[in-house]
Amino acid sequence: MGRSLVIEADGGSRGNPGPAGYGAVVLNPETGETLAEAAEYIGVATNNVAEYKGLIAGLRAAHALAPDATVHVRMDSKLVVEQMSGRWKIKHPDMKPLAAEAATVFPRVRVTYEWIPREKNKHADRLANEAMDAGKKGKKWEASVSTADLDSRASAPPRVVGDAVAGAAKARAALGRAVAEPLTLPDASEAEPAPAAASVGWGASADLGTPATFVLLRHGETALTPEKRFSGSGGSDPELSAVGRRQAEAVATTLAARGTVQEIVSSPLRRCRETADAVAARLGLDVRIEEGLRETDFGAWEGLTFAEVRERYPTDLDAWLASPKAAPTGGGESFATVARRVSTTRDKLIARYAGRTVLVVSHVTPVKTLVRLALGAPPESLFRMELSAASLSAVAYYADGNASLRLLNDTSHLR
Numbered sequence: 001m002g003r004s005l006v007i008e009a010d011g012g013s014r015g016n017p018g019p020a021g022y023g024a025v026v027l028n029p030e031t032g033e034t035l036a037e038a039a040e041y042i043g044v045a046t047n048n049v050a051e052y053k054g055l056i057a058g059l060r061a062a063h064a065l066a067p068d069a070t071v072h073v074r075m076d077s078k079l080v081v082e083q084m085s086g087r088w089k090i091k092h093p094d095m096k097p098l099a100a101e102a103a104t105v106f107p108r109v110r111v112t113y114e115w116i117p118r119e120k121n122k123h124a125d126r127l128a129n130e131a132m133d134a135g136k137k138g139k140k141w142e143a144s145v146s147t148a149d150l151d152s153r154a155s156a157p158p159r160v161v162g163d164a165v166a167g168a169a170k171a172r173a174a175l176g177r178a179v180a181e182p183l184t185l186p187d188a189s190e191a192e193p194a195p196a197a198a199s200v201g202w203g204a205s206a207d208l209g210t211p212a213t214f215v216l217l218r219h220g221e222t223a224l225t226p227e228k229r230f231s232g233s234g235g236s237d238p239e240l241s242a243v244g245r246r247q248a249e250a251v252a253t254t255l256a257a258r259g260t261v262q263e264i265v266s267s268p269l270r271r272c273r274e275t276a277d278a279v280a281a282r283l284g285l286d287v288r289i290e291e292g293l294r295e296t297d298f299g300a301w302e303g304l305t306f307a308e309v310r311e312r313y314p315t316d317l318d319a320w321l322a323s324p325k326a327a328p329t330g331g332g333e334s335f336a337t338v339a340r341r342v343s344t345t346r347d348k349l350i351a352r353y354a355g356r357t358v359l360v361v362s363h364v365t366p367v368k369t370l371v372r373l374a375l376g377a378p379p380e381s382l383f384r385m386e387l388s389a390a391s392l393s394a395v396a397y398y399a400d401g402n403a404s405l406r407l408l409n410d411t412s413h414l415r
Helices: 047-065 078-084 095-105 122-136 148-155 164-180 242-258 270-283 306-312 314-322 335-352 364-375 379-384
Strands: 004-013 018-027 034-045 070-075 111-115 212-218 263-266 287-289 357-362 392-397 403-410
Touching (some): 004 047, 004 122, 018 047, 018 122, 018 148, 034 122, 047 070, 047 095, 047 122, 070 078, 078 095, 122 148, 212 364, 242 270, 263 270, 270 287, 335 364, 364 379, 364 392, 364 403
Parallel strands (some): 070 111, 212 357, 263 287, 263 357
Antiparallel strands (some): 392 403
């Protein structure tokens, strides 16, 4: 007998019937490794037609890998699973030929079916949505620009096999309790900003849907960047340097190739607006300005290097490094103040762009703050993150209030 394979498949229709697409992934059942992916926009169709076409695509992909394989199919469509398992009759005329086609790819004795909740079928669901997004733009889905594999792994507990299952289940349960039970602080004013949605933990069975995904882009270089000078919202508002403009064009080219960004928001400061405009011109999108994404006001430290601040304001600098509530000399913003501003903006954007991918063009402190809050990390973690000019990071926000860091400080597009 040949090898064993797992297929996860899904389909969707935005209208039912409406613009539809499918996605399917073939997995190694022992390691969870992705072996093959398939996705396609199929025009106007119903959810059920799209789901069946996803199943067929998955079966054909598995057959191409191993014609003698034993296959286990997992889908969140109860209809398809029950019909293909022979427990429900197939009455609809659109379903009969599709079911018959699916049954011819492998001998029936070598295919089993299992229903799974939608939240456990995120990889295939993401592929189907990528295909529909591509179809909306008049394009075909391309595996080379797909992020479904990375997205599904980042947003879900790892697949585990054998003796690891029990241990992983305990870990998820413990993490779920930690998420669900709020931390009691001696002073409520010290509490970190949290997403507006209540968290329900890992154990939730609700369908969380497609997350709001923030692709976090730090602006390109200015003349102050390579000199590592404090450059916030209270200084000279410098423009991009020649290097910064090339960086903005490079990231625009990369994001255009990926084709996943649907909206663009930017800090009001010039270096961010110029970076955002370069991307928007390539993607054909508008830029929306968000005041809450501006950089920290560094007060009297604006334009100075760290060494110069150390020399001129040693006591204030020590206090700033020791506490997020300490502000820079001369009436600047504390990190605690910035965190409240950024978290308010985050919650507004999550609500506005639910289920969409948004390019957020901002600065070092706001981007690091979004990452820190997503991880639940302490304020001092801001000093332990590297964030290069024109780098990309990404955070996904789910309907239960949980967040998933998917990327940090990617500069591959600049090389």
